[in-house]
């Protein structure tokens with residue numbers, strides 16, 4: 001069979017030939033599991049599935065591993081200055097630590113080298129077909145899946161292979177979420193989404209408006225404070241800007257200490273508010289709006305420099321944008337500003353174009369899946385989504401345990417079917433469950449989880465699955 | 470020793486909140502002349518020993534048979550940084566750091582109490598395989614044996630003082646006395662807390678990925694009695710491989726070649742996951 005990719009890699013070997021519903025030939029991959037994407041979540045899926053004895057074929061549309069952290073990829077959301085927001089101990093995979101010599105908050109290039117080393121250390125690349133995009137994933141009889149691929153960019157023929165199970169690890173931080181505004185079409189300045197922001201040179205000497213105060217918006221506002229001639233930072237609410245260090249340690253390590261001691265949420269919130277009061281104080285004196293929520297009720301911002309530059313007058317906090325016009329922007333308080341460049345750091349939306357939305361429980365096609373543990377879809381026992389999470393911490397440890405759980409589930413299907421059936425009813429009953437305290441209603445919080453709450457739920461699921469073994 | 474606990478513990482608050490303090494580590498190595506794709510070996514010395522104990526014979530020998538071979542000195546030992554407050558967790562951290570830094574998935578080989586450290590490291594790193602040589606797996610029976618064989622050296626250790634190993638506990642009579650003295654002179658001391666954890670510490674958590682495990686030792690070992698050897702092997706579902714006539718320090722004793730060849734032969738056969 002001719003190879004479907006240009007880099008000389010043979011296609012997965014065919015065992016028997018079946019026919020798809022519309023009569024095309026399907027190569028049967030037997031008990032092999034298909035993994036979609038070779039970012040952090042896909043890599044840990046390959047590692048954990050092979051470690052549990054499964055064969056794996058992984059398809060990756062880019063030419064390298066690392067997903068979002070590979071800045072060479074067109075769709076990578078990282079910019080030159082991106083550093084981790086969560087510190088090493090929790091962020092690293094639980095069975096492959098980052099080197100002791102690395103800083104608390106490594107740079108994105110270190111993250112990429114970490115994932116490349118992970119792939120080489122566990123010899124994962126031999127399972128990956130690079131430059132190959134998954135275009136369709138369809139359930140077929142016996143809980144199996146037909147996966148259709150083609151070369152990235154749409155060259156060459158489509159191929160369909162049949163798999164025993166599928167792990168969807170396609171990431172959810174690459175498809176920009178862009179708000180629409182009245183008058184935007186007439187605006188003569190430059191407009192970009194943060195996903196195309198790569199380098200501070202893009203801001204140099206310009207009057208810049210940054211919209212949104214997620215971690216991206218805050219990082220870009222700080223860079224604009226250093227590089228641009230002016231920086232306005234527009235937010236539609238007030239936030240808690242948490243520093244990267246508190247009480248002499250990385251802030252997330254202090255939080256983990258409190259979680260370990262099982263300090264209740266209310267008390268943790270109070271302590272947090274106290275700590276911020278005692279350090280940066282009341283931010284409304286700088287013109288920042290008062291937060292309309294308690295800390296932990298929006299996705300945490302970890303940025304020590306934003307408040308610093310607001311205090312230097314290098315960042316001017318402004319309210320939401322009301323409308324655009326030819327020469328500038330009208331804000332909701334009626335003020336007029338005249339930026340030359342507007343950066344929308346308004347976040348990302350998930351995309352699963354290769355799957356019927358109903359499979360992921362998204363019955364009204366709103367784009368929001370309804371799963372158990374953010375990973376398991378009712379009625380589809382051989383499907384798992386990995387990494388569809390936005391934790392108040394690093395995400396890699398969570399993806400790791402999701403894929404360990406899935407590997408153990410697939411083992412149970414063979415060895416202890418009644419346990420697997422009990423798991424399936426848990427998926428039915430638990431779909432849509434949340435693993436965080438109260439959060440503000442915003443699409444940015446669809447996948448928000450508290451890492452401790454979430455991992456406790458995974459631990460319970462694993463214990464139930466393995467009980468009596 | 471209690472039955473093995475197979476429950477994977479996901480919540481590791483202590484490890485996230487209180488990471489182990491990094492220290493400078495000594496790693497010695499020997500590379501094969503020809504890279505044949507064999508897995509790297511990481512040797513972990515027992516308490517009191519350093520990487521030097523493997524540099525004497527085993528590293529070069531493994532390399533000559535095609536295996537890239539490394540040995541680490543646990544913190545406070547050999548040429549690694551001093552660490553009087555070290556714990557078993559810190560030693561485990563040292564091993565996992567070095568293993569994860571190797572280019573490919575490593576085989577962990579622990580000797581003496583280094584085998585206990587390896588059993589803990591296996592719960593934090595998916596070793597390709599593991600070898601426990603003359604394993605001191607801890608617990609009070611270890612103390613009882615040590616007390617019986619070497620009361621003068623052991624008694625102070627039980628009340629918090631330093632443990633002293635005697636050279637006749639470590640080597641057979643076949644080893645020339647001059648060598649035995651030279652090796653014994655290099656022995657260092659274990660951190661107090663780690664020494665205590667050896668006696669009263671927790672059982673290791675389940676090994677990631679269920680790697681194959683080989684247990685070997687000598688029936689004439691004066692630190693590890695045959696019953697302890699059999700117990701350690703049973704825990705990993707096998708029987709120990711025995712080298713009669715040898716002392717505890719298999720890698721330094723006169724017939725050091727036999728156990729390392731047995732380990733390499735076992736690896737060449739590519740043992741499968743348990």
Ligand SMILES: Cc1cc2nc3c(=O)[nH]c(=O)nc-3n(C[C@H](O)[C@H](O)[C@H](O)COP(=O)(O)OP(=O)(O)OC[C@H]3O[C@@H](n4cnc5c(N)ncnc54)[C@H](O)[C@@H]3O)c2cc1C
Nearest residue numbers: 037039040041061067068077084085134170171387394395
């Ligand atoms: C600026 C920024 C900073 C961040 N910082 C942190 C941080 O500090 N800590 C943290 O934990 N998280 C952070 N994140 C979140 C980040 O998304 C995760 O760290 C991580 O990248 C998720 O890995 P993943 O494998 O799930 O997804 P991705 O990294 O997005 O990987 C998905 C992979 O799937 C491939 N793919 C997608 N669709 C297909 C298809 N149809 N066919 C074939 N291949 C496909 C993609 O090419 C990609 O390689 C950050 C995100 C952004 C935007």
Ligand SMILES: NC(=O)c1ccc[n+]([C@@H]2O[C@H](COP(=O)([O-])OP(=O)(O)OC[C@H]3O[C@@H](n4cnc5c(N)ncnc54)[C@H](OP(=O)(O)O)[C@@H]3O)[C@@H](O)[C@H]2O)c1
Nearest residue numbers: 083084085179212213214215216217236345346347442444
């Ligand atoms: N350094 C790092 O490691 C780093 C850097 C960047 C990002 N990240 C991670 O990447 C993920 C994405 O972060 P992100 O900052 O790109 O996106 P995000 O967290 O979704 O934040 C989007 C921001 O834009 C605002 N917004 C959205 N739609 C809007 C609209 N229509 N009008 C006005 N404002 C709007 C949101 O306000 P509301 O709160 O009102 O919804 C929010 O302030 C997060 O998990 C984040 O932690 C990490």
